[in-house]
Amino acid sequence: xxxxxxxxxxxxxxxxxxxxxxxxxxxxxxxxxxxxxxxxxxxxxxxxxxxxxxxxxxxxxxxxxxxxxxxxxxxxxxxxxxxxxxxxxxxxxxxxxxxxxxxxxxxxxxxxxxxxxxxxxxxxxxxxxxxxxxxxxxxxxxxxxxxxxxxxxxxxxxxxxxxxxxxxxxxxxxxxxxxxxxxxxxxxxxxxxxxxxxxxxxxxxxxxxxxxxxxxxxxxxxxxxxxxxxxxxxxxxxxxxxxxxxxxxxxxxxxxxxxxxxxxxxxxxxxxxxxxxxxxxx
Amino acid sequence: xxxxxxxxxxxxxxxxxxxxxxxxxxxxxxxxxxxxxxxxxxxxxxxxxxxxxxxxxxxxxxxxxxxxxxxxxxxxxxxxxxxxxxxxxxxxxxxxxxxxxxxxxxxxxxxxxxxxxxxxxxxxxxxxxxxxxxxxxxxxxxxxxxxxxxxxxxxxxxxxxxxxxxxxxxxxxxxxxxxxxxxxxxxxxxxxxxxxxxxxxxxxxxxxxxxxxxxxxxxxxxx
Numbered sequence: 001x002x003x004x005x006x007x008x009x010x011x012x013x014x015x016x017x018x019x020x021x022x023x024x025x026x027x028x029x030x031x032x033x034x035x036x037x038x039x040x041x042x043x044x045x046x047x048x049x050x051x052x053x054x055x056x057x058x059x060x061x062x063x064x065x066x067x068x069x070x071x072x073x074x075x076x077x078x079x080x081x082x083x084x085x086x087x088x089x090x091x092x093x094x095x096x097x098x099x100x101x102x103x104x105x106x107x108x109x110x111x112x113x114x115x116x117x118x119x120x121x122x123x124x125x126x127x128x129x130x131x132x133x134x135x136x137x138x139x140x141x142x143x144x145x146x147x148x149x150x151x152x153x154x155x156x157x158x159x160x161x162x163x164x165x166x167x168x169x170x171x172x173x174x175x176x177x178x179x180x181x182x183x184x185x186x187x188x189x190x191x192x193x194x195x196x197x198x199x200x201x202x203x204x205x206x207x208x209x210x211x212x213x214x215x216x217x218x219x220x221x222x223x224x225x226x227x228x229x230x231x232x233x234x235x236x237x238x239x240x241x242x243x244x245x246x247x248x249x250x251x252x253x254x255x256x257x258x259x260x261x262x263x264x265x266x267x268x269x270x271x272x273x274x275x276x277x278x279x280x281x282x
Numbered sequence: 283x284x285x286x287x288x289x290x291x292x293x294x295x296x297x298x299x300x301x302x303x304x305x306x307x308x309x310x311x312x313x314x315x316x317x318x319x320x321x322x323x324x325x326x327x328x329x330x331x332x333x334x335x336x337x338x339x340x341x342x343x344x345x346x347x348x349x350x351x352x353x354x355x356x357x358x359x360x361x362x363x364x365x366x367x368x369x370x371x372x373x374x375x376x377x378x379x380x381x382x383x384x385x386x387x388x389x390x391x392x393x394x395x396x397x398x399x400x401x402x403x404x405x406x407x408x409x410x411x412x413x414x415x416x417x418x419x420x421x422x423x424x425x426x427x428x429x430x431x432x433x434x435x436x437x438x439x440x441x442x443x444x445x446x447x448x449x450x451x452x453x454x455x456x457x458x459x460x461x462x463x464x465x466x467x468x469x470x471x472x473x474x475x476x477x478x479x480x481x482x483x484x485x486x487x488x489x490x491x492x493x494x495x496x497x498x499x500x501x502x503x504x505x
Contacts, residue, residue, distance in 0.1 A: 002384075005383065005384055006384075009380065009383075009384075012380075013369060105367075106367030106368075107367050107368055107369055107377075109334060109361075109363065109367075110361070110367075110381055110425060111381065111384060112334075112355075113332060113333070113334075113355045113356075113359060113361065114381060114384040114385050115384055116353075116354060116355050116357070117354060118354055275336055275350075277295075277334070277335040277336060278329070278334040278335060279295070279329070279334075279335060
């Protein structure tokens with residue numbers, strides 16, 4: 001009961017009260033679509049058919065959450081962090097960190113003491129965090145769908161793997177026989193993002209909040225640098241999935257890793273928050 | 283009957299004792315003053331009593347239940363710690379209503395009455411972000427007392443208030459005492475504290491350096 005009340009409070013103040021911040025995913029989606037359209041039209045030098053290419057909704061989703069192809073260190077190929085992809089996630093992480101921290105050191109203290117339960121307060125914040133991730137990525141997906149509808153893109157069509165590989169400057173490896181991306185894969189960036197966001201919130205109980213944000217920023221950069229299933233940012237990059245890269249990550253591993261990370265972050269946070277000193281540290 | 287007992291409480295933060303070996307006993311129906319300069323440990327002691335931070339050594343008992351072990355927070359406490367913090371986008375009334383919804387102890391009428399008692403208009407639709415410092419302070423006091431808690435903790439309640447505001451705070455504090463609440467107030471002004479408190483603990487560098495029992499004749503007079 002306390003948990004439900006606290007969650008309603010967080011939804012009201014942490015989501016409904018900050019609706020302006022949810023404009024960002026709409027802008028990001030429009031920007032990603034425009035960028036993809038421009039990059040595909042520039043592919044005519046490889047193939048003239050790309051000049052009037054019809055994008056599919058799946059293309060747009062893969063491009064938005066594409067990330068970058070596997071990086072192979074080479075003096076002639078300097079590492080370039082995929083800024084739009086990274087920005088999409090880091091913006092969410094900034095938001096999902098700032099509200100709980102701000103709340104804990106202001107109005108939330110009154111709420112916490114009245115609720116009489118540190119556990120209910122923490123679990124409500126974790127649920128709020130998950131909802132934020134779902135809503136944020138849901139808005140990106142929905143905005144892309146609207147843009148596709150408005151521009152006459154193919155809504156039902158599958159992703160054009162060869163075009164996407166050209167855009168991401170990679171080649172289809174592995175099976176070399178590209179198969180359709182399963183629907184479950186399209187939810188993975190949101191789930192992986194929720195896991196990293198919760199990890200960040202838990203880290204903020206051990207480190208100063210600014211350092212917890214820096215830690216997940218480093219995690220995202222490392223994920224872009226190394227293709228490994230141990231860095232969860234890889235699950236949020238479509239171009240690192242086995243559909244496109246032989247040594248890529250799998251959807252099932254992505255779900256296992258993300259759900260495990262969510263469970264570990266919630267549990268570690270619950271234990272830590274039980275004895276956490278609520279003092280303004282920043 | 284509420285009793286707060288601190289037994290040799292020490293709080294260490296970053297290798298430094300911000301509260302050192304503090305022992306005290308407080309009972310309901312009394313006003314306890316914490317006096318000391320900035321950084322003497324008044325707010326930290328209040329945070330310990332509210333359960334927001336945990337002692338490094340020693341224990342705090344509220345009605346014989348150990349805070350942080352048998353209970354997480356005092357079961358009935360209202361607090362104003364440091365500067366009041368509310369939600370910018372709501373009015374004072376809406377802020378208090380949100381808080382009252384958690385325990386469901388009081389309804390809208392009690393919230394209106396409390397707002398009037400601190401000199402705020404319950405029908406004022408002005409958003410909290412447009413409140414003056416004095417109005418914010420009054421709202422903070424209203425939040426602390428509206429549910430008639432057994433323990434009232436007020437950190438520098440007269441901050442940002444004019445003379446009439448200070449008089450109002452004093453009346454509110456005395457009214458809390460009259461209804462049987464245990465009131466803890468902090469203030470760096472010893473003369474003002476003497477006019478309200480039954481007992482004063484003087485803090486210096488986290489330790490209680492003096493314990494003053496204030497005679498009845500001294501109380502009730504503003505400086």
